Amino acid sequence: MSVHRFYLSPEEWAYPEPTLGSEDSHHCADVLRLQVGDQVTLFDGAGSVADAVLTEVHHKHCRVRIGEKTITPPLRAVITLAQAVPKGKNMDLILQKAVELGASTIVPLLTRRTVVRLDEEDGSRKQERWQQIALEACKQCGRNQVPEVTHPCSLEEFLKQPQEGLLLLASLQSGAVTIKEALAKNPEHRSVTVLVGPEGDFTPEESAAALSAGAIPVTLGPMILRAETAALYCLSVLSHELF
Numbered sequence: 001m002s003v004h005r006f007y008l009s010p011e012e013w014a015y016p017e018p019t020l021g022s023e024d025s026h027h028c029a030d031v032l033r034l035q036v037g038d039q040v041t042l043f044d045g046a047g048s049v050a051d052a053v054l055t056e057v058h059h060k061h062c063r064v065r066i067g068e069k070t071i072t073p074p075l076r077a078v079i080t081l082a083q084a085v086p087k088g089k090n091m092d093l094i095l096q097k098a099v100e101l102g103a104s105t106i107v108p109l110l111t112r113r114t115v116v117r118l119d120e121e122d123g124s125r126k127q128e129r130w131q132q133i134a135l136e137a138c139k140q141c142g143r144n145q146v147p148e149v150t151h152p153c154s155l156e157e158f159l160k161q162p163q164e165g166l167l168l169l170a171s172l173q174s175g176a177v178t179i180k181e182a183l184a185k186n187p188e189h190r191s192v193t194v195l196v197g198p199e200g201d202f203t204p205e206e207s208a209a210a211l212s213a214g215a216i217p218v219t220l221g222p223m224i225l226r227a228e229t230a231a232l233y234c235l236s237v238l239s240h241e242l243f
Helices: 010-014 022-031 090-100 120-141 155-160 179-185 204-212 227-242
Strands: 005-007 039-043 048-056 063-071 078-084 105-109 166-170 191-196 216-218
Touching: 005 022, 005 120, 039 063, 078 090, 078 155, 078 227, 090 105, 090 120, 090 227, 105 120, 105 155, 155 204, 166 179, 166 204, 166 227, 179 216, 179 227, 191 227
Parallel strands: 005 039, 078 105, 078 191, 166 191, 166 216
Antiparallel strands: 039 048, 048 063
16 A cells, blocks of 8 residues: 655754644545554655654644655756746646656746736746645655746746756757757756747747757657647656656
């Protein structure tokens, strides 16, 4: 039988018997119906993981006694997904799968063809919600490092930031190489960022800006993929080649 996983922030691990958060306590007591003495697994989102035993079960606060902590080593490569925010709930799906496929950072992009429009306050609320989705995905898939979901920004703002490693641009243009070919030509890079556009793709001006910033255009095959499919395709190939 699988052991249920719960998140506990790094600073809370210092306490002899810390308390789970309110949502996790509710889930533990009211949904899973766990009891005092049951074993759970805790992780801190930064790589630490430990078995723990429930010492108090209440729908508002569940207390745990933490066992020996182990450290999960980081993944062999650092992958950043810079994803134009798609319409509907497709971003939720992309975030969940990006966690499972090993992305270290997810950057929501607001491009000229992005249907979703967010002001500063909306962007902060979305960021908080998306970060929570990433955390929940880590609970489900067994990942002990929670990826960072950044505040939404424009492509231009993102390209102004210092870029480390290889920058790839999912592209429909002729002459684009495969992701495997791009990696083979740059084997020294263990940090890769991939730019994925919205429905309708990046505008020619945005693509030109990415290329000027050093992006390598990569093809995703002979068919035109939906935004969420393109993201999962890129991450699947990168995880296969780099991990």
